[in-house]
Amino acid sequence: MSAHITRTLRWSLACTTIALASAALHAQAPAPVRTIPGFDKSAMDTAADPCVDFYQYACGSYSKLHPIPADLPSFDQFANLYEFNLQALHGILEKASTAHAAPGSDEQKIGDYYASCMDTAAIDKAGLAPLQPELDRIAALTSRDALTPEIAHLERVNGNAFFTLSSSQDFKDATREIAVVDQGGLGLPEKDYYLRTGAKDEELRQQYVQHLANVLKLLGEAPDAATKDAKDIMAFETALAKVSLGNVERRDPEKIYHMQPVAKFASETPSLHMADFLKEAGTPPVSELNVAVPEFFTGLNQLMESTSMDTLKNYMRVHLVDSVSSRLPHVFDQENFDFYGRKLEGVPEQQARWKRCVDATDSGLGEVLGKVYVAQYFSGDSKAKTSAAVKQIEAEMGRDLDQLTWMSPVTKTKAHEKLNAIVDKIGYPNKWRDYSALIVKRDDALGDGLRAREFESTYQLNKIGKPVDKGEWDLTPPTVNANYDPSMNTINFPAGILQPVFYDKTASDATNYGHIGSVVGHELTHGFDDEGRKFDAQGNLKDWWTAEDTKQFEQRTSCLVDEYSSFVAVDDLHVNGKLTLGENTADNGGLRLALMALVANAAHDHTALDTKTSTGYTPKQELFLGWGQNWCSTERPEMLRMAVSVDPHSPDRIRANGVVVNMPEFREAFGCKVGQPMAPAPEKMCRVW
Ligand SMILES: [Zn+2]
Numbered sequence: 021m022s023a024h025i026t027r028t029l030r031w032s033l034a035c036t037t038i039a040l041a042s043a044a045l046h047a048q049a050p051a052p053v054r055t056i057p058g059f060d061k062s063a064m065d066t067a068a069d070p071c072v073d074f075y076q077y078a079c080g081s082y083s084k085l086h087p088i089p090a091d092l093p094s095f096d097q098f099a100n101l102y103e104f105n106l107q108a109l110h111g112i113l114e115k116a117s118t119a120h121a122a123p124g125s126d127e128q129k130i131g132d133y134y135a136s137c138m139d140t141a142a143i144d145k146a147g148l149a150p151l152q153p154e155l156d157r158i159a160a161l162t163s164r165d166a167l168t169p170e171i172a173h174l175e176r177v178n179g180n181a182f183f184t185l186s187s188s189q190d191f192k193d194a195t196r197e198i199a200v201v202d203q204g205g206l207g208l209p210e211k212d213y214y215l216r217t218g219a220k221d222e223e224l225r226q227q228y229v230q231h232l233a234n235v236l237k238l239l240g241e242a243p244d245a246a247t248k249d250a251k252d253i254m255a256f257e258t259a260l261a262k263v264s265l266g267n268v269e270r271r272d273p274e275k276i277y278h279m280q281p282v283a284k285f286a287s288e289t290p291s292l293h294m295a296d297f298l299k300e301a302g303t304p305p306v307s308e309l310n311v312a313v314p315e316f317f318t319g320l321n322q323l324m325e326s327t328s329m330d331t332l333k334n335y336m337r338v339h340l341v342d343s344v345s346s347r348l349p350h351v352f353d354q355e356n357f358d359f360y361g362r363k364l365e366g367v368p369e370q371q372a373r374w375k376r377c378v379d380a381t382d383s384g385l386g387e388v389l390g391k392v393y394v395a396q397y398f399s400g401d402s403k404a405k406t407s408a409a410v411k412q413i414e415a416e417m418g419r420d421l422d423q424l425t426w427m428s429p430v431t432k433t434k435a436h437e438k439l440n441a442i443v444d445k446i447g448y449p450n451k452w453r454d455y456s457a458l459i460v461k462r463d464d465a466l467g468d469g470l471r472a473r474e475f476e477s478t479y480q481l482n483k484i485g486k487p488v489d490k491g492e493w494d495l496t497p498p499t500v501n502a503n504y505d506p507s508m509n510t511i512n513f514p515a516g517i518l519q520p521v522f523y524d525k526t527a528s529d530a531t532n533y534g535h536i537g538s539v540v541g542h543e544l545t546h547g548f549d550d551e552g553r554k555f556d557a558q559g560n561l562k563d564w565w566t567a568e569d570t571k572q573f574e575q576r577t578s579c580l581v582d583e584y585s586s587f588v589a590v591d592d593l594h595v596n597g598k599l600t601l602g603e604n605t606a607d608n609g610g611l612r613l614a615l616m617a618l619v620a621n622a623a624h625d626h627t628a629l630d631t632k633t634s635t636g637y638t639p640k641q642e643l644f645l646g647w648g649q650n651w652c653s654t655e656r657p658e659m660l661r662m663a664v665s666v667d668p669h670s671p672d673r674i675r676a677n678g679v680v681v682n683m684p685e686f687r688e689a690f691g692c693k694v695g696q697p698m699a700p701a702p703e704k705m706c707r708v709w
Pocket of ligand 1: 023024026542602606
């Protein structure tokens with residue numbers, strides 16, 4: 021469980037694909053160009069009134085200047101930097117792929133991993149042959165008892181079947197790494213996709229069944245049989261969805277924590293042969309594990325008995341194919357994109373092959389590629405400067421805690437303890453991971469993908485039973501994101517996000533406080549949002565609050581739930597105030613901390629903060645504009661609809677406006693009148709931190 025600053029780009033792009041002619045294999049990668057500065061006047065709509073719609077004022081021209089590229093579901097400041105990083109990594113990988121580096125070296129691995137992914141001619145020529153051994157394993161299954169080793173194998177190659185197995189810090193003893201089994205195995209993004217009523221959802225379900233049938237046809241089934249089998253798979257997944265926990269409930273760590281002896285779990289789910297499964301999947305010997313959602317496994321246990329073997333086998337092969345379609349002949353790739361890109365996300369065009377192969381290399385060999393990336397794009401004093409800024413925001417959080425009127429001294433002391441224990445991870449890991457056991461072959465795209473997944477699975481499962489490595493990173497260095505990890509009690513800022521627009525050396529301090537300062541504050545606040553506050557300084561899920569302080573906290577968060585639930589995201593869909601509570605709390609706390617840091621920095625000359633600078637704005641206004649411009653974006657309606665159901669972040673327009681309406685300081689900075697849309701009466705404002 022960890023909370024990020026923005027929706028992870030990768031899940032929205034993972035399924036978008038394109039088959040390029042292989043002539044483009046070694047096209048010269050152009051040098052990356054930065055296009056958007058920290059303070060971007062051109063993105064503003066200065067004819068709009070900031071007191072009526074601040075997002076429109078800060079970002080009203082952004083969509084015109086930056087239309088959504090045809091291969092993306094949305095475009096925003098994160099996507100802009102993501103595209104920059106893609107180009108940077110592209111240059112690194114093109115060079116590595118033509119370097120004829122020593123076999124087994126880092127450079128050979130990233131170069132050949134990228135090259136095999138790019139070689140669509142070889143992929144097409146090989147047809148289904150590379151996947152055939154996998155398909156044969158599934159076809160050979162004749163009894164339910166024989167399923168277990170195959171489920172374990174699919175788990176190791178991340179074939180998205182039935183459920184997930186991973187390692188994680190024990191929520192209640194953060195010094196331990198434990199095994200976790202959790203719900204999974206759905207082809208649609210979330211349980212509600214199977215269960216919601218409404219024309220749009222029904223249409224999407226029909227399209228999904230058609231997609232399943234198309235994959236079966238590509239695997240050689242006759243059309244009629246494929247249609248029937250697809251419906252059976254859909255019925256099975258719908259039954260899985262019914263026993264899955266919804267994403268609002270999943271935000272409560274107690275609801276996804278059920279430590280059990282393996283023997284007890286195995287005896288309650290006999291059809292799953294759990295003891296054998298754990299062994300086959302490569303889990304070190306364990307006597308207990310976290311069964312995150314027990315009712316899911318009880319339900320799955322019954323379904324494994326009541327579902328026909330044919331349906332289970334069809335389900336497994338379709339999910340396996342969908343999980344590797346970019347490494348299969350282009351008809352599979354296009355079928356996958358047609359559903360997951362075009363229909364689900366509304367993306368008209370597949371993403372260029374080189375972008376997908378750069379992404380794939382980042383996800384398969386993240387810390388090898390990341391090492392080269394930081395040497396070229398995050399050198400010099402970047403780490404020290406960011407660390408200093410993070411320390412300053414943390415000091416402001418301490419002051420913020422001291423000033424709270426609703427929290428008792430005893431809880432405040434504990435909160436300070438937790439704040440002081442937070443470890444900042446900036447840029448990249450101090451110690452890089454060892455990839456020497458991973459074999460990469462230039463002529464084996466599918467094998468490279470499967471071996472990388474197995475390598476990752478082995479790495480993750482090997483942690484079980486060992487001491488926690490506090491220096492480990494779960495974001496790769498080029499990632500344009502940041503997160504807070506409650507079990508580690510760390511905030512993490514990869515090199516990928518510490519660049520314009522979020523951190524722009526040429527912009528004013530005030531602008532940077534609005535951008536990266538608020539991001540730092542956001543992650544810090546996650547340690548004290550409705551989820552994070554349940555973990556203590558050592559990262560243990562343990563209640564350190566008095567009952568009265570909890571009541572006070574919940575009163576304040578329920579104000580945010582109601583406020584954000586009243587915002588309309590798209591068409592008739594409202595924001596889910598409960599799903600987005602943690603992120604909204606972090607957004608509100610984050611900008612407040614950034615403002616406090618700006619004010620503290622200017623302690624000697626306060627009037628300067630209200631005096632116009634060369635930009636035509638005061639530093640306080642620049643800070644708010646920096647914040648607003650973090651969220652400049654354009655989203656396709658399909659993507660917005662999906663985000664409302666699965667994304668714990670509010671839509672961008674609402675992220676910008678939802679915070680400033682809670683800040684009297686915004687009203688003062690822009691001279692708004694009480695009662696204007698961005699300046700409600702003080703008693704209507706929500707504030708947690
Ligand atoms: Zn967040």
